[in-house]
Amino acid sequence: MSGLNIFGVPGLPEIEPGADLPALVASAASEAGQPLQQGDVIVITSKIVSKAEGRTVELAEIEPSPFARRYAEQWEKEPAVIELVLREAKRIVRQVGPVLITETHHGFVCANSGIDQSSSGAHGRAVLLPEDPDASARRFRDRFKELGLDVVVIVSDTFGRPWREGQTDVAIGIAGMDPVTSYIGQVDPHGHEFRVQAVCSADELASAAELVKGNVSRVPVAVVRGLPWEADEDANMRSIIRESANDIFR
């Protein structure tokens, strides 16, 4: 019977700039008694990717613009954080009261450009999203291969969404497999095309991984085992960003 096994990788150290994440993950998994295997999907929380890549900013070094300053004051936010949110944004999607939804330079739509002021290792720091999460995932996949492991790598983050309360984890970077499973052109036994035409499996994998990682338990990596996947070396998450022309919720 086909099925998935999903487990967190505990015991990772505090991640420092330059850390070799794939080596750390592989060794932590082994020490936890569940060594990584060929074909695993490794889901890594973006925050530790950012930390490894030095995407951490000292707030004291940021000069907020007048706009950032005024907005921060109005809603009791940190001016330097608002400044960073604006710098990381390509476009403000909505700014309603204290809620600031932006489109990041990557094209992802999320709150506060995905900037995280928590768990940054010290007061007065913020963690930005990785510069290019697909490239990060690609580097990790290549590094895992050097370690003898052919695995899919997903970089995940926690995003809100319209209409529904509660956040869910989504994929912001991928390497190794197509993020989308397409049913286009397939028909059911009665000749109808399926209503569901393309499933974003990468986002579903990120969500599944969150269930074992949790956001407070300091388990920033999870393994999904048992998923059949075909290698696709050109796959990336940018491909699932809807083009402006097709986007009716700009």
Add this chain to the structure above:
Amino acid sequence: MSGLNIFGVPGLPEIEPGADLPALVASAASEAGQPLQQGDVIVITSKIVSKAEGRTVELAEIEPSPFARRYAEQWEKEPAVIELVLREAKRIVRQVGPVLITETHHGFVCANSGIDQSSSGAHGRAVLLPEDPDASARRFRDRFKELGLDVVVIVSDTFGRPWREGQTDVAIGIAGMDPVTSYIGQVDPHGHEFRVQAVCSADELASAAELVKGNVSRVPVAVVRGLPWEADEDANMRSIIRESANDIFR
């Protein structure tokens, strides 16, 4: 080590109105060699819930309104289906070209009021969403209890979302546990509140389940085993529908 096991339940018969879904699922799982266990989370695709509840409509019996007729003609759609989409809608959220995003009577925002013309057992039929998916989940949970099984039940459907291509499975009904895991008020080791304040675990469970169900493989039920959950008999998915006043993407 904590972890999840997720597997589909194969071998279910074609679902007829009045079908006893919990009994069918329990028996199919046993026959497949993976009997249900205490504490399992059972994720059931809404389509078979609708079929069991007789939420299937013969298109020939539907008289389309002039508006439905004109819109269907313009975009080469079936007038009776458009008529049903409008009848199942509380509000049209967006109508852009052939894309019709509605708010259902339940309050869910999705394409075509969640109506499915595929796999309906015959040509010329449509499957509507369950009338009250929380109530369906509640009935199933109670029925599973009669069968000796204390399980969470989630009714899932496949929804698109803004900004990102590809659909994902979400929960539209739940019984047994709170759909949201809250981190509000918790702080990290440095005293910062977490950026992630509430995760919609129910949606993540629905997404995780989709990974083993697939939409074409005719496995409409999946089991998530190993999730720790606290019983909450008042839980429902309506609670995650964002109130209009807080909804900046109306």
